[in-house]
Amino acid sequence: MIRDLILKNRSYRRFDESVVIDESTLRELVDLARCSASGANRQGLKFILSWTPEKNASVFPCLRWAGYLKDWAGPAEGERPTGYIIVLGDTSVSKTFGVDHGIACQSMLLGAAEKGFGGCMFGSVRRDELRKRLGISEQYEILLVLALGKPVEQVVIDEVGADGDIKYWRDEQAVHHVPKRALDDLIL
């Protein structure tokens, strides 16, 4: 059931770094993106894959981790992502990419969840730094970065409380809580 997979597919930020995600798995995920919808079928997205410790170490410092967790700078060594998919917009194809990268990343994360992996989409990226480190030409806009690995954290969905606060938080057992609005509050 797609519902089970969507519920399994939480945003994970801590991983078992001993379980690597290999190139062929990353390519399978990109193929899911390839077979997903694209505005006017333009297919302007391009992808850079990272799965080696060296390249992963280049990407990691370019991501801004969990904005609401002020006392957490990101996963410690041993709990870092073992792969990344950098989603680019090819400006030689299109100047705008609509929501193609959102559609693509949702397909890829659902594919990862099915395989027992998981991850997180990053829109908050040190783009200039990442461009320099990976030698990404100006032809490509850096749209999103998908961080991937074998999740080791528990993520639970809570109801948004009376105060309306939607900030995720971590409890004393390091369980990650994500308040979600009620269905009836979303339908006008």
Added chain:
Amino acid sequence: MIRDLILKNRSYRRFDESVVIDESTLRELVDLARCSASGANRQGLKFILSWTPEKNASVFPCLRWAGYLKDWAGPAEGERPTGYIIVLGDTSVSKTFGVDHGIACQSMLLGAAEKGFGGCMFGSVRRDELRKRLGISEQYEILLVLALGKPVEQVVIDEVGADGDIKYWRDEQAVHHVPKRALDDLIL
């Protein structure tokens, strides 16, 4: 397998109008969107559902159908969508919505495909007209419209040819062809 569902989930534009999609199904789809990722967990999306013939008739003329099919103005009576989900951005929550609506629509379309329905995301919408017809307040930005129904058309994925043309087209048997770029052309 999520891959099978992603392949089944083509953009469909002709439907069996005798098979209706009901309110509870549309609500289940929105619940899939609700449980999907949202940038900084802000959850600024809101949804208007349409499933009655009257409301559907209001929404239908506001959509621009299949830009590349110049001699086709959209589905004829009997082949029109039987439901719509209008995806709004609530500007009282956030001024920008990132790719939240792309993620949400991909989740909803995958849910629809699993149930034997299908549809198409519309970014090309007569927004002023739709706002007027449905009485949508200025608080909400109209982001995307999802048209839904029981597909009656065959959609096939082709390889992009040597000329690089990505425009979809319809053959003499009314099969809808969508050229997709090769995987190796997407990975840098």
